[in-house]
Amino acid sequence: MPNMNPKKNPMPTQAPEVRAHNFSEVALGYDEAAALDEALRCLNCKNMPCVSACPVNIRIPEFIAKIKEGDFEGAYQIIHTTSSLPAVCGRVCPQETQCESKCVRGIKGEPVGIGRLERFVADWHNAHTDTVPAVPESNGHKVAVVGSGPSGLTCAGDLAKAGYKVTVFEALHTAGGVLVYGIPEFRLPKSIVAKEVDNLRAMGVDVETNIIIGKTLTVDELFEMGYEAVFIGSGAGLPNFMGIPGESLKGVYSANEFLTRSNLMKAYKEDPVTPIMKGGNVAVVGGGNVAMDAARTALRLGAEHVYIVYRRSMAELPARKEEVEHAEEEGIEFLVLNNPVEILGYHNPDDRRDPKNGFVTGMKCIRMELGEPDARGRRRPIPVPDSEFVLDVDTVIMSIGTSPNPLIKSTTKGLDVNSHGGIIVEETTGATTKEGVYAGGDAVTGAATVISAMGAGKTAAKAIDEYLKNK
Amino acid sequence: MYKIIHKKPLNLTVTMMDIEAPLVARKAQPGQFIILRVDAEGERIPLTVAGYDRESGTVRIIFQIVGATTACLNQKEEGDYIEDFAGPLGTPTKLDGLKKVCIVGGGVGCAIALPIAQALHAQGCDVTSIIGFRSKDLLILEDEFKAASGRLYVMTDDGSYGREGNVCVPLNELFAAGETFDEVITIGPLIMMKFVVAATRPTGIPCTVSMNPIMIDGTGMCGGCRLTLHDADGKTVTKFACVDGPDFDGYAVDFDEAMSRGAMYRDFERHAYEKTCNLFHKEVK
DSSP states (O other): OOOOOSSOOOOOBOOHHHHTTOOSOSBOOOOHHHHHHHHTTOOOOSSOHHHHTSTTOOOHHHHHHHHHTTOHHHHHHHHHHHOSOHHHHHHHOOGGGTGGGGOGGGTTSOOOOHHHHHHHHHHHHHHHOOOOOOOOOOOSOEEEEEOOSHHHHHHHHHHHHTTOEEEEEOSSSSTTTHHHHTSOTTTSOHHHHHHHHHHHHHTTOEEEOSOOBTTTBOHHHHHHTTOSEEEEOOOOOEEOOOOOTTTTSBTEEEHHHHHHHHTTSOTTSSSOSSOOOOSSEEEEEOOSHHHHHHHHHHHHTTOSEEEEEESSOGGGOOSOHHHHHHHHHHTOEEEESEEEEEEEEOOOTTOTTOTTTTBEEEEEEEEEEEEEEOTTSOEEEEEOTTOOEEEOOSEEEEOSOEEOOSTTGGGOTTOOBOTTSOBOOOTTTOBOSSTTEEEOTHHHHSSOOHHHHHHHHHHHHHHHHHHHHHO | OEEEEEEEESSSSEEEEEEEOHHHHHHOOTTOEEEEESSTTOOOEEEEOOEEETTTTEEEEEEEOOSHHHHHHHHOOTTOEESEEEEEESOOOOOTTOOEEEEEEETTHHHHHHHHHHHHHHTTOEEEEEEEESSGGGOOOHHHHHHHOSEEEEEETTSSSSEESOTHHHHHHHHHTTOOOSEEEEESOHHHHHHHHHHHGGGTOOEEEEOOOOOSSSSSSSOTTEEEEEOTTSOEEEEEHHHHOSEEETTTBOHHHHHHHHTTTHHHHHHHHHHHHHHHHHHHO
């Protein structure tokens, strides 16, 4: 009999007042009893609306059926046929707008906790199974993957499964891309990413760090080296700034820099080798998932007050609902309908050498109200005249998106980009304007989600397989 | 892992190393930089390329021991390995068509200026080099500059070698004598470059500076290396040293801001350096 409880089994979490001071994972995951109880909420619908709402089409009712049987490894194997990174997706996917948004149980209550079940299955597998994936039989063809973030890892995994010899080229010293430098430890432990990368290596994928495609090697050189196709998953690029006065003061970071210092370079640890501003009052400008990550990281680094400064209202925050809720529980203060106009810095007119000179002291903001909807249907924020005020802050983190990185485009002839600098691809295949070159993820779309990047990596892997088979 | 093939102290605080990194050596050009980490727990630091040997696959770095990371790097010996070495990054210095150039280097910046002087010399350019140091003890690469320059001026702040004074002294004398150049290229401490730019400005000769701001990834992701440029029309733009530079039009760079930003972590860096030195000191004991 299905469990007809209208509510999901709650996700156990660290108490907000505790987790606000540590970098351990916030959500603790279901135990077996909770997983079984939640699995029983699935009605195993014939038409499976959840599956078509998943960018990588995980066979959701099938894996949940295995959980009901208590066959957790069987559940894992079903997820693994379509997703290379279940432990990652179970944690960072916006399920509420994807699989769970189409769940029939969601009509009269809460949908099945698909993401939580996915995470449970992946964690169970990681804890109980040490069988390394077998090396698939080689088909003798070489493919290069540029970038080891979610799109690159997915593309590499799918191609390796199909027998290709895949080399992943990563610019940084650690593989994982945004999963390692961007998403904080408390949301996605780095050991999980490392495990996924190790699984790929076990399948015969080579991961070459410290190689910047577009600089160390060009795309054309990859073809000269014998790679027959190239997938570009180089991610989003240069951080955007607002163009207001004071953005170069000391204490102003891009979210990319702040998060990279804390995550990749481990500045959150005691006695770090890479410095970061800690404590004081922090303003994070922006309302997306990255802004939430930056705000919650600043809090854990010891900030007294952390403000999210966002020009629209709570209803328009682009971040996942769960992330916003977690942030609110932890004490992040949401100053919505506000927009920064200037960042203010310390200046001692009598002493040029005053060490405080040039550090942030505050941020001048103006209040906003929502006007008529714009072309995308979002109500346009309009400044309220004479409503400026100064927010007393020591650190400002700009989290207002990124622009594509120019390194690959500028060194690859025949690779066309759109007016925003995103690589132009055929949506159904990921094929670029250059033969044999495919692309996906943020390098194509601009900043988006982990799962959409994975979906793009998957699409491209399939297209590359077809391309090379017909060549 | 990247092997240290050759190590040579150039003076008490400056060390030269040739690192085995064939892919970087194959592509490196004057003006570009690399990012390295000494060990698996280390920080990423950018160092501008001081030379390369495409055949042996080595890249030369010359660094001053100024902080914890450079102190750790200096502990490594020939045959040891460093964890990471990535590049070449940034855009090469533009040298095409230059016929007469003045190179102005200061301190360890001379290490970066040298490959530019050598490349210009090799293309038949008339090179005038002015190199400056605090004192004789800190002098580096004099013979190499001599070989790559038609004229060489060596300056020391305290007069312990060459002429006493800073690099602007001979530069101003050359300008006063009506000397002209296709370009002035200057590399060294920010304050020195600021003064070289100020000295050159009245002549209208193009003046290129090599910026070395705080960086993390070096590939155009973090934005920590941003600089403010004020162009001739009074417009202000933000540029990223890692992908747009490290060379910039010296007349446009906001040096005061760059100096302020460069000092952002001064206390942290001093503390980390002292701690590292104490650690090495204990090991020696």
